[in-house]
Amino acid sequence: MLKKSNLIEFWRVYKQRKTAVFGLAIVAVFVLAIVFAPYIAPYDPSLRIGAAFESPSWQHLLGTNDIGVDILSELIYAGRISLMVGLIAASLVVMTGSTVGLISGYFGGVVDEILMRMTDIVLILPRFPLMIVMAAYLGPGMWTIIFVYSVVGWASLARQVRSQVLSVKESTFVEASRAIGAGNTHIMTSHILPNIGGIIIANGVMEIMFAILTEAGLSFLGLGDPTHKSWGVMLYFAQIRGAFLRGAWWWIFPPGLCISLISCGFNFIGTALNDLFGLKLGKR
Amino acid sequence: MPGNPVDVFTGGVKLTVEARQALIERFGLDAPLWEQFWRYIINAFQGDFGLSFYYFPKPVWDAMMEALPWTLLVILSSLILQVIIGYFLGATAAWKVGTKTDSILQTFSLAIFSAPLFWVAMILLYVFGFQLDWFPLSGCFTAGATYSSPLEYIADIMKHAALPIIALTIAQYASYQLILRNTMVGVLKEQYILTAEAKGLSESRIKYRHAARNALLPMITFLGVSFAVSIGGSVFIETVFSYPGIGKLIYDSVLCRDYPLLQGCFFMFSLVVLVVNFVVDIAYMYLDPRIRY
Numbered sequence: 001m002l003k004k005s006n007l008i009e010f011w012r013v014y015k016q017r018k019t020a021v022f023g024l025a026i027v028a029v030f031v032l033a034i035v036f037a038p039y040i041a042p043y044d045p046s047l048r049i050g051a052a053f054e055s056p057s058w059q060h061l062l063g064t065n066d067i068g069v070d071i072l073s074e075l076i077y078a079g080r081i082s083l084m085v086g087l088i089a090a091s092l093v094v095m096t097g098s099t100v101g102l103i104s105g106y107f108g109g110v111v112d113e114i115l116m117r118m119t120d121i122v123l124i125l126p127r128f129p130l131m132i133v134m135a136a137y138l139g140p141g142m143w144t145i146i147f148v149y150s151v152v153g154w155a156s157l158a159r160q161v162r163s164q165v166l167s168v169k170e171s172t173f174v175e176a177s178r179a180i181g182a183g184n185t186h187i188m189t190s191h192i193l194p195n196i197g198g199i200i201i202a203n204g205v206m207e208i209m210f211a212i213l214t215e216a217g218l219s220f221l222g223l224g225d226p227t228h229k230s231w232g233v234m235l236y237f238a239q240i241r242g243a244f245l246r247g248a249w250w251w252i253f254p255p256g257l258c259i260s261l262i263s264c265g266f267n268f269i270g271t272a273l274n275d276l277f278g279l280k281l282g283k284r
Numbered sequence: 285m286p287g288n289p290v291d292v293f294t295g296g297v298k299l300t301v302e303a304r305q306a307l308i309e310r311f312g313l314d315a316p317l318w319e320q321f322w323r324y325i326i327n328a329f330q331g332d333f334g335l336s337f338y339y340f341p342k343p344v345w346d347a348m349m350e351a352l353p354w355t356l357l358v359i360l361s362s363l364i365l366q367v368i369i370g371y372f373l374g375a376t377a378a379w380k381v382g383t384k385t386d387s388i389l390q391t392f393s394l395a396i397f398s399a400p401l402f403w404v405a406m407i408l409l410y411v412f413g414f415q416l417d418w419f420p421l422s423g424c425f426t427a428g429a430t431y432s433s434p435l436e437y438i439a440d441i442m443k444h445a446a447l448p449i450i451a452l453t454i455a456q457y458a459s460y461q462l463i464l465r466n467t468m469v470g471v472l473k474e475q476y477i478l479t480a481e482a483k484g485l486s487e488s489r490i491k492y493r494h495a496a497r498n499a500l501l502p503m504i505t506f507l508g509v510s511f512a513v514s515i516g517g518s519v520f521i522e523t524v525f526s527y528p529g530i531g532k533l534i535y536d537s538v539l540c541r542d543y544p545l546l547q548g549c550f551f552m553f554s555l556v557v558l559v560v561n562f563v564v565d566i567a568y569m570y571l572d573p574r575i576r577y
Contacts, residue, residue: 019391019394124512124554124557124558124561125554125557126512126515126516126550126553126554126557127512127513127516128515128516128517128519129515129516129519129534129549129550129553129554130550132519132534132538132546133546133547133550136537136538136541136543136546137543209398213398213400216400216402216403217400217401217402217520220400220402220520220523221519221520221523221535221538222538222539223538232400235402235403235406238406239406239523239524244409244410244414245414247414247415249410252406252407252410253407255403256399256400256403256406256407259399259400259403260395260398260399260400260403261398263398263399263400264394264395264398266398267394267395267397267398268394271394
């Protein structure tokens with residue numbers, strides 16, 4: 001379904017939105033920074049290369065933390081973990097959510113009823129406390145966070161996909177396909193999925209933002225992996241190791257700013273995609 | 285649960301066999317698992333969530349009841365502020381739809397939506413607590429203080445609650461603004477707005493009385509969702525400000541592996557969210573007589 005001309009046309013519409021281009025630029029900068037982390041980071045973030053709580057200087061642009069690690073280097077490497085968790089968790093959520101939504105919307109009846117009641121239960125429970133309880137039982141760690149996020153996160157996407165499937169299901173091309181004897185799997189994967197793909201992608205991008213924010217939050221509560229430091233884990237240590245008392249603003253501000261910026265980037269992209277694909281679907 | 289509950293409770297201290305047996309019996313851990321679970325469910329519905337490990341021998345219920353008012357104080361005050369701010373900014377954005385004011389308001393709310401709540405709280409604490417010293421750093425009232433009047437007591441409480449409330453409000457007002465704006469843009473196209481303009485009514489009267497008021501319903505619906513989100517947010521807010529509400533209890537129980545307390549708090553939060561959603565549904569019926577359940 002992706003032709004080159006389609007992509008060019010898409011980019012022409014996309015680049016007219018200032019916020020969308022800005023969002024893409026932010027994400028691109030972050031991705032470049034973490035891919036080339038070893039070349040950009042001035043020091044090795046696993047080494048104590050300075051005194052504790054050094055304020056920013058030309059030697060250490062963002063100062064050092066309580067054990068003398070260069071914060072700028074730590075920040076760049078932490079981006080890898082944050083972004084990786086975000087991408088993995090979001091892909092899991094997109095896979096489960098769209099599968100549930102697709103099956104539920106397409107088959108309807110008892111299957112729909114069961115799946116949607118499950119969705120209701122997940123949606124009504126307070127999201128963060130539920131994840132905290134599950135993570136506390138499973139024990140802290142990166143994979144724990146990815147797991148609990150995917151278990152809780154699929155429900156709202158499933159609802160949206162289902163409602164899209166319900167409208168596409170009624171179109172004449174689906175009816176035509178069924179008339180010539182196409183099977184359910186064929187109709188779902190070749191006719192329905194391509195038509196709701198845009199909405200899924202737009203939501204997937206938003207999911208990355210939610211996943212990054214959730215990872216940061218859970219890590220901040222001490223449910224992250226202290227050996228794989230993400231931005232959230234950095235803030236957790238800043239909170240418990242006296243960054244406030246020492247007035248170490250250079251330890252408190254940058255990690256949160258990175259989280260905000262990259263979420264903002266994904267948010268802008270997601271919002272733009274949602275509008276663009278929404279318009280396309282509305283025209284049909 | 286990682287590890288035996290008794291080990292968790294004693295923090296790994298070696299016990300005599302008798303003491304260990306006594307503890308196991310005290311917590312009812314000798315019964316089969318299904319019976320323990322059944323007993324937990326039955327007791328939970330009677331408000332008995334067992335004893336806290338960390339605050340032993342305080343019952344979980346008592347610990348929660350001490351904390352709940354503080355959480356509700358912060359969440360409800362913040363919800364009121366969120367609605368008010370969202371209402372005015374959303375109405376302004378919708379009124380100026382398509383202009384620079386609208387796009388700035390929209391972009392700003394999207395940007396603020398992306399900032400992690402706990403970080404917003406940390407910055408407020410750093411700037412207004414540690415650096416400027418305008419607000420207290422932790423707690424819900426000054427410990428050991430004597431008050432000459434009830435007013436002074438209330439002022440002290442509000443001073444402690446101010447930063448948590450502001451942090452929660454900043455992090456969450458944006459949704460209300462977006463919702464009101466999107467509904468109101470539709471309302472502004474209605475004939476009765478044109479009529480109001482033709483009658484020569486003042487701008488603010490049309491904006492707030494005729495347009496924003498009729499765009500309120502989706503905002504009310506969102507109250508239920510927003511309350512659930514705020515409940516989650518209270519864990520972070522109360523952790524950063526060491527504010528002794530249910531959120532802080534959850535954080536502490538995670539740190540101390542106090543499973544009875546953790547389960548109790550989660551149960552309590554879920555219950556509160558269900559009740560609030562129910563109340564919102566009922567309120568909706570009164571506000572929009574077309575809705576019938």
